[in-house]
Amino acid sequence: MGRLREREKRKKRARRLRIQKAATAALGVLVLALGWKVVTLAIHILPESSDGEIRTAESGQTESEWSDSQETDAQERLRTERTPLSDLSEDILLVNKENPLPDTYRPELVKLRSYGVEVAQEMYEDLTDMLNDGEAEGLVFWVASGYRSMERQRELLDEDIEALMRRGSSPSEAYEEVVQETMPVGCSEHATGLAVDIVAKDYQILDEKQERTEEIQWLQENCSRYGFILRYPKGKEDITKVSYESWHFRYVGKAAAEEIMESGLTLEEYLEGKA
Numbered sequence: 674m675g676r677l678r679e680r681e682k683r684k685k686r687a688r689r690l691r692i693q694k695a696a697t698a699a700l701g702v703l704v705l706a707l708g709w710k711v712v713t714l715a716i717h718i719l720p721e722s723s724d725g726e727i728r729t730a731e732s733g734q735t736e737s738e739w740s741d742s743q744e745t746d747a748q749e750r751l752r753t754e755r756t757p758l759s760d761l762s763e764d765i766l767l768v769n770k771e772n773p774l775p776d777t778y779r780p781e782l783v784k785l786r787s788y789g790v791e792v793a794q795e796m797y798e799d800l801t802d803m804l805n806d807g808e809a810e811g812l813v814f815w816v817a818s819g820y821r822s823m824e825r826q827r828e829l830l831d832e833d834i835e836a837l838m839r840r841g842s843s844p845s846e847a848y849e850e851v852v853q854e855t856m857p858v859g860c861s862e863h864a865t866g867l868a869v870d871i872v873a874k875d876y877q878i879l880d881e882k883q884e885r886t887e888e889i890q891w892l893q894e895n896c897s898r899y900g901f902i903l904r905y906p907k908g909k910e911d912i913t914k915v916s917y918e919s920w921h922f923r924y925v926g927k928a929a930a931e932e933i934m935e936s937g938l939t940l941e942e943y944l945e946g947k948a
């Protein structure tokens with residue numbers, strides 16, 4: 674009986690420690706996230722390049738100036754009022770590591786057929802058309818991700834941070850390593866409901882081989898007709914700060930999508946050109 678109680682106590686203590694650790698990690702994340710806007714340390718915003726080396730910035734100043742020019746009134750309005758997308762370029766919401774969404778952002782969501790994911794209502798029809806037309810040509814898609822809440826994004830980050838901390842990293846080291854791969858809370862386009870990760874059903878791994886599937890090749894060629902762009906193209910990592918993702922498609926409306934995909938510009942460059 675005594676031993677049982679002892680074990681119970683030990684378990685409780687371990688649980689308490691775990692909670693304390695998680696709280697410390699969460700606090701670390703919060704502090705770092707707040708520092709994000711102010712501190713333009715290049716390393717925070719740079720992705721790993723495809724060959725695995727960490728890119729270095731020429732100057733942190735350039736980055737912050739660029740970000741200031743992006744902070745237009747229109748973007749502010751989109752973040753707070755959630756204006757439905759129209760064909761006007763000022764209605765295209767820019768979400769990246771320098772332009773996070775506010776915590777309060779909640780898109781209008783619809784469930785997408787059999788994939789079990791939710792997406793923003795405004796792109797539902799075009800997305801369904803794209804998937805149906807591709808499938809009519811014999812392709813078989815799988816929608817791996819649609820809307821992801823900020824809470825879920827935070828959980829994903831925390832899990833990875835904790836795993837690194839268990840291996841001896843400090844909270845800040847762990848955070849910096851994790852955000853090379855996973856977007857910080859509020860910086861993921863998936864929180865807008867306007868982004869989807871689509872893969873071939875028979876090859877669902879999000880890696881560099883995904884682009885060789887017929888499904889991805891068809892999507893990259895045809896997505897703009899349905900209002901989608903390949904959001905993180907190859908060779909544009911220095912602008913998007915995200916490694917090439919052959920599977921991540923972002924809805925921007927047909928007019929903008931066609932312009933963007935034809936010009937080969939990123940959303941950042943396109944919006945900057947329109948500002």
Ligand SMILES: [Zn+2]
Pocket residue numbers: 818863868869870920921922
């Ligand atoms: Zn994605």
